[in-house]
Amino acid sequence: MNTIKKAKSAINVFTRNWANFVIKFKWPVLLATLILALGLGSQGNMEFDGDYHVFFSKSNPELEAFDALQEKYTKDDNVVIVLSPSNGNIFTKENLTAIEALTAESWNTPYSSRVDAVTNFQHTSAVGDDLYVDDLSYESSLKTEAEILEIKEKALKEPLLVNRLINQAGSVAAVNITVRLPGEDINEIPGEVTPFIRNMISDFKEKHPNFQVHTSGLIPMNTAFFESSMNDMGLTMIMLFIVIITTFILTRNIWSTLATLVVVMFSIMSAMGFVGLMDIKMTPPSAVFPTMILTLAVADSIHILVTMLQKMRKDGLNKVDALKESMRLNFMPVFITSLTTVIGFLTMNFGDVPPFWDLGNITAFGMVMAFLYSTTVLPALMAIFPVKSKVKKEAVKEPKNWYTSLGNYVVKQPVRLTIISFLVIGGLTYLATKNTFNDEFINYFDETVQFRTDTDYIRDNLTGIYNIEYSIGSGESGGINNPEYLKHLNAFEDWLNDQPEVIHVNAFSEVARRVNRSMHGDDESFYRIPDNRDEAAQYLLLYELSLPFGLDLNNQINVDKSETRVTVTVDNIKSADMIAFSKKGEDWLRNNTPKPMHAMGVSPTLMFSKLGFRQADSMFKGNIIALILISLVLMLALKNFKLGLLSIIPNVTPVLVGFGIWTLYKAQINTGMVIVFGMTLGIIVDDTVHFMSKFLRARRELGYDAKQAVVYAFETVGKALVTTTIVLLAGFAVLSTSSFALNSYMARITVIIILAALIIDFILLPSLLILTSRKEEAVEKVKVGQIAFDK
Amino acid sequence: MKKIILILTVLITLGIQAQTPEEHGLQIAKAAEQADLGFNSSTVNLKMTLKNKNGQTSERSLTTKTLELTEDGDKSLIVFNSPKDVKGTSTLTFTHKVGSDDQWLYLPSIKRVKRISSNNKSGPFVGSEFAYEDLSSQEVEKYTYKFIEEKGSLLVVEQDPVDPKSGYTRRLVTYNKDKGYRFEKVEFYDRKNALLKTLVYSNYKLYKNKFWRASTFIMKNHQSNKETILNFSDYNFDANLSEEDFTQVALKRS
Incomplete structure (x- = not known):
């Protein structure tokens, strides 16, 4: 306990010195941060990369196989x-x-x-x-x-x-x-x-x-x-507008709004500098980083400003004292929430989809900078600005607010609420498992995108857009002219054409049949594989000599004439069906053809189909690590092992609820949504931290029992939690309007998760806090608690 | 007197410069044709190596016979020796100074001669980076010319194919005027005028003290990164071939 106190006072001294320093040297601090932001910003270089290859890491086996096929024939x-x-x-x-x-x-x-x-x-x-x-x-x-x-x-x-x-x-x-x-x-x-x-x-x-x-x-x-x-990226402007309005409504002060704007702008400029310095190319998933940073960074500023203005308005402190007090109270919470958010975003690096690495890293860097600017340029600016505030006495309104009522409601029935919560969460968790991966890349774009509508038109009126390719070997140089090979290839072509999902098959066996027919005076009965190898080879030679520029067979036959490429166009089918179809083709080859002809299905369609599964597999480890790290941060911040463990429940369940509700909404998830566990964990953990720390403070410093402490927590941080949740919801709601499903789905489920997190932190978390505290205090503290409540 | 010489010199220089780039280019092409005149006939063995981007290779071996004609384009006969399944397959070509060339193919598997539709001459020759038009006899009439520049003994001339079905908009040919106007390099530009291929000639040998023949042709496709290498060996200028060696009957025999 002594060491903790020492540590705590050390932190107190540090934050106080920090606040004093920043306020004393407000002009140099402003200048230094301005130079830093402009310096980083000047390195900013936004380049957009639309190549679909960016979605696949260098070591992605599907990409490697597809590239190998393209190098064998033509790209x-x-x-x-x-x-x-x-x-x-x-x-x-x-x-x-x-x-x-x-x-x-x-x-x-x-x-x-x-x-x-x-x-x-x-x-x-x-x-x-x-x-x-x-x-x-x-x-x-x-x-x-x-x-x-x-x-x-x-x-x-x-x-x-x-x-x-x-x-x-x-x-x-x-x-x-x-x-x-x-x-x-x-x-x-x-x-x-x-x-x-x-x-x-x-x-x-x-x-x-x-x-x-x-x-x-x-x-x-x-x-x-x-x-x-x-x-x-254009959504950034909408979000900026929302930030200005929200800040103004919450602080009711033009100067705070301006200071917040400076903080978020500096953070984004710095992040852009990071993009330039790291030579990151913008892709649809990573291009949302300015909106992300705006959304997350504004919360830091709002916490500090709201406290400061409260101290001025309610407690009548002067500007500088209020600012120092606010810095002292908020420095650690802002630091911890920034830290958990950074951890959450960095876990995206565990995935297998490079654009999300970029999104994670840029946003993490932006959050570090947002923390820095919130604790430097923000207080410096507030010290410079002529902020005046009338002292308002709102004593009458204070005690009976909505949050207190909610707190009282919860403490009356913790067991019932816990059971109901777990039933609801359990049911939704079951539903969550009913989601299936679907990364049909055409459906990444909604109907407002012309590419999507045009592609749908083509699918409905002409041909499919999805395909699978097999490079089928003969096992020997020039072996594609071997009638045995051609007959097997022909059988494969016929089998493919019989499959219901197949729209078109392009195989070399068709060329062999066609040329054979023409060599026999266009006699339809010769529309078949030539009888012997020399014939097939010489017909092919003749045919190839007759083709014009650009229309040769090099896109279908390799240089050694030992392999040919079969391209299968299929209907728009779901990712799982696409993978199954490709497998079915591979199995057919294995069962019906000699070994050299066994081939693996490859194509961009297939690469996208497998992307979600691959991302989910690789993110699994990252999510576990994020959960452990963030729980550790919580244990340290709360200085309580048991509560740190308990916090896992309100931190993990919102994601389960989110995916459960998603099943009712779409039941299809894509690669973009795999990252939300780590990401939202870093964000929603803030609610838990704030609630639990106020709960503990009430128990440790004020000597309240569990129920009183819960009510105290509701009174003190209820409004702050709702406020930050509203800002977060606004930000992700803006992103959910994206026409690109990797972003819009990710944002929509994040909206659900953040909302679920708030509800869980208001219902389940307090109930659990009361229930777990019961055993210890069962005997002695019941009376005290009762008295305190009767008062 | 000195003045007159000076004026004459200026006039002569101007006279040469008054030649348009088009005339100059044509003049170089004709000089090259002239320099190679009189070889009558030749035979040569050819090994063709195809390489894809990954360095995978594939080989074909052929024998080529050429008969020089002056009133019309040369005649040539190409026999495939390998791969095994096309061994004995041969093509007979009559190049024409004006109009499309005539071409026949003999298929030993069915013992028949087939005439090849003559419209398409721009496709790849047996899967290589050489188009048929790159390998056929270089008749002066098949192009229009424009002189580009002179670098020491090297002359660069732009050549625009007359045939609308050609795969190229133009090619840039580098001649070596000190070595019998032999080709050193050809750059091919595709239909959208982007650099498609570069052909470099090397290991030149002088035959009969007059005819320069490169032993190695390296054709690099810049767009596909594929490459084809031709290695010529055993040039023979003493075969004394005649018209009878270049008929459909001869094609079946070869």
Whole structure:
């Protein structure tokens, strides 16, 4: 006890000296913090990275497998431009000419390596002993009606086109531009490819107003990521506005509002400097950091200012004394809550999704700086500003407030409230387990984002957006021409086509069949795998010699001709179904083909599908560590082991409640929500700290019994807890309006958790405090308590 | 007198400079053609090594026969020796100074000669980084020219393909005027005028005291980071081939 007291007085001396120093040297302190903030801010450099690769860590096995596949063949980022003519028929001279022109213009797309469309499809035909491989519709403007009809017939029979570049009815067609980005400059997509595509499409629409145009693909997705980062950063302004209003309402003082604004602005400037110095690229999840910092930093300032103004208004202290007293009272709580928040955000580093590492680190740095500015520039400014306040006597209003009533209500029935709470929490915890992961990346964007609506249109009218790829080996150089290999590949292609979720299959076996048919005078009975290897190899050689620039088979066959790539387009299915489907394909290969043909399914779709599971696995350890660390901080802060342990209940249960309610709301969770445990733990623990510390103070210093101490805690910190909860709710409510689901879902569940935390801290925590204290005081203190209450 | 010489010198210099870059470029191309004139026919063995970004390689081996023609483009016959499953497959090409080339392929597996649709000449040659148009006979008429610069003995000329189906907007060819106007380097620009590939010639040898032939061609694709290396060996300028060696009948025999 002695050492604790010593420590406590040491802290008291330290905080008093700190306050005195800051107030005495207010001008130098202001100048120093200004230089620090401006200095860091000047290093700020906001660059946005929309590449979907940012969501995957370097060691992510799905990413490694996918990159390996892309290096074996070609790296394919794409833009799909989908054209729907108003007459509902692609096959008219005007429409084909328009598509042909758009295809030709698409070759000028920066970094484009390939353009596929109905018109330039390399159609194979036999004329006598000649093999003709040519554009399906070349110089369409010169075609006759009969020729166009013939083109239509060929196109709608072509398995490589139907459900990929044209729909079955022939009313919607696509131009697919493959782009090979060097990946050297972050501006390649937003600065070069996207503007080019947008210009090209607007020119096209002007010339051909009868076409509806929709775009999707990996490049537009990257653009959507990029633009949603910028939009979410724009939420900062709304939050800033809310901060100003909230601070003004709570403090009813223009100078405090101004000082708070300086603190949060300095914190954000410093965090931006951190971003620049660490060379962090903004991504949708990390771009919300200014709003996060605003939300969390403002609480520090409000605590200090509210106490100071209270001391001036109620206790009639002069400005400097009130400021010093407020600093003394709030320094430790603000320090501890900042510390737990920082710990909570740093746990994001345990995850497997780099943008959340950035979010965690930037916000943690911002919180450290917010603590620093709240305890330096804030008091310095308040000392400088001519803050005046009338002393108000509100003695009449004081004792019977809402919080006291709530406290009295709780202490009357702790057992009942505990049981009810545990029943509700238990039920919701059960529900929480019913959530399933779904990281369908199209659904990351809500319907306000054009990428989402365009993609949905394409899904409904032409083809799927999700795919899985298998690189299927033959085990020997040149082995893809082995009829055994081709027959197995063909069987795999057929099996895939029979699966209900499959929309389109692109496999080399189709090329082998098609060329074989053309080599036999277009005889349909030869639409099968060639009989022997030499034939297959020589047909392929002939076919390859006949292909034009950019339309070769290098995207499908590796250099050694030992492996080919199978691309399966599937319907929009949930992450879990996607993983199951990919597995089903892998199993089929294992059961039906020789060993070299066994392959793993890979694709960006699959990478996203597995991301949530991977993140949850890796965050598990981080969350446990956060819980232990934060509980330790609490034990030290409260100087009580038992209460530190007890605090785990009100700190953990809000998350369970949150996910339980989420099951009733959406029942689908995404990668963004995995981080909320650690993050909200760091935030909601503040409520527990404040409540428990006031409870303990009442017991230790004022000698109250448990029930009285609970009522005292309600009276003293009830309002502060509600206030900070409102600020936090406002901040996360602003974030929940994001059009990007990783952010909006995370923010929405955080809103639920923070609200649940407050309710639990007001109902369950006090009940538990009373129940656990009962044993000790059962005998002797009952009377005392009774007396005190009767008074 | 001195004055007159000076004026003459100025006039001559001006006269040379009055030549447009286009004329200068064409002049260089013609000089290169001239320098290589008269080899009649040649045979050479060729090993083609394809490399992808990871350094995985794949090899093909071929034999090429060329017959020099002056009134029209050269004729050539390429025979595949490996991989095994295409051994004996051969192509016969008649290049034309104007218009598309003619090309036939002999497939030993079905013992038939197939004519290849002649529109597409810009695709990769057997999966390599060489397009057919990079390997075919370099006829002067297939390009328009523009002289770019002179660096010592090296002359850089821009060449724009005449064929609208070419995969390139232009190529930049570096000639070595002191070594019989041989090619040192070619840079290929794709349809959107971005640098696509660079071809570097090395290990030149002088045959018959007149004909420079590089033993190594290295073609690097800057966009895909793939690479193809050609190694030529056993050049033979004494084969005395004739038109009969470049017919569809000869194609089946080879």
